Amino acid sequence: MKVLVAVKRVIDYNVKVRVKADNSDVDLTNVKMAMNPFCEIAVEEAVRLKEKGVASEIVVVSIGPKVAQEQIRTALALGADRGILIETEEKLESLSVAKALKAVVEKEQPQLVILGKQSIDNDNNQTGQMLGALTGMPQGTFASEVAVDGDKVNVTREIDGGLRTVGLTLPAIVTTDLRLNEPRYASLPNIMKAKRKPLDVLTPADLGVEIKSTQTLVKVEPPAERSAGIKVASVDELVEKLKTEAKVL
């Protein structure tokens, strides 16, 4: 079974984000970039499916600037077999990304498409579900367990009240949540090997996809700061303050 994994290049999750002085966007100049953590979990899940003999080939795809090749190489070093970059400098919104991925799905015919549930930059949590609607595939979003069984996959999802398991007909889409797995680190020999794995570069036009933007970023501001209050010396003082000053008890 062929597995397609979509990955995104985003700000490294350890970097503290700063808003530009003119409030036009966040400042990404000279900031360390990395693979979106939820996408790393998606790659890891695909690799585990291959190690179990369920997946036969793992294709990793990214959409973005030329440098996004770095994140595809990372996925190849983790165990993906080949990569596809849909290269564009255009501003990308979820619907365009989903349409580009749909074109890749039609070309590659995977049985399973695994994506991160959201990227840690825009926090949209949309692309996997949109791809599902466009391709007519079912989805297991926010997955904490994936069990392929013949022509079906059971996905356990993290929902507000606990866990829910859904059964999906393949081909299907899975979006990963944090507790699906713990991604491995790439070993040096695998990083070297990844450099020789095939990586195709396409343009949206090659796939017959138009990148369209319908949203304007009006401004970006830092969140309202909460200032530190006071330290209380004892439990008695705390109870007193909560009752008489804050009046919340």
Place this chain on the structure above:
Amino acid sequence: MGILVVAEHDNATLKGATLNTIAAAKAIGGDIDVLVAGQGCQAAADAAAKAEGVSKVILVDDAAYAQQLGEPMGDLVAELGKGYSHILAAATTTGKDFLPRTAALLDVNMISEIVKVESADTFARPIYAGNAIATVQSADAIKVITVRATGFDPVAAEGGSASIENGSAVADKGISSFVGEELAKSDRPELTAADIIISGGRGMQNGDNFEMLYKLADKIGAGVGASRAAVDAGFVPNDMQVGQTGKIVAPNLYVAVGISGAIQHLAGMKDSKVIVAINKDEEAPIFQVADYGLVADLFEAIPELDSKL
């Protein structure tokens, strides 16, 4: 034109987040219709009809929507939503599951987790785990939006008298099915609706020690949450997690016990009205957002607090 709000419910009851979503719809302005799709969900529809500001409730009662799976819900809302200027759902794991499907079927982009309405086409939403707030203007013909409950005060649950009309189901493609569910059973208030929340972190050391928090919570009618560290360590189940990747809460009182205050946790609770932090490390970042900080060993402070309330 008008606004379609998709109700969050479990067939028997209307969930509170629906009232916050209606509040966001009111801020946009226009007639508000509420869709209640489920199976045996008349009671939820009756409740929706009583909510403040609702013009009409559309009830679609069909086996296909019994568990509100993303595929049939996405199709139904796209079909019913065509005639509206805005489609809104709560940013819960249900709304986040089906609404992007709806947007794609309508060939429009979506705006996730808004916390403020600037105008009918411009909305504010947190990005980068709440480290920045983006104001986004949409040029799409239909604005498809999820609403973060903590950004909007709920409308009144009673007092309205909207009409209820039946809507028809859309043919289910049968590509997904419900297998099972493990829901946390608790008599304590739900985190997203609780007035007071007590949360434990890695400092709790193990799951058994959470008993202390449960006991205290039951005494004051609080919900109990946890940090991601406590969940990842296996102390408590994931549905208790408060934070960017867990639940976003804004109670009147939030008590953080043995929680250091990682950015990802703060993103989930920093809109709480009053924050109390109890931690033995006085350098813990949680104290930078706490209104009242107590530097103390939680294993002494919590029993003492329990005895004095």
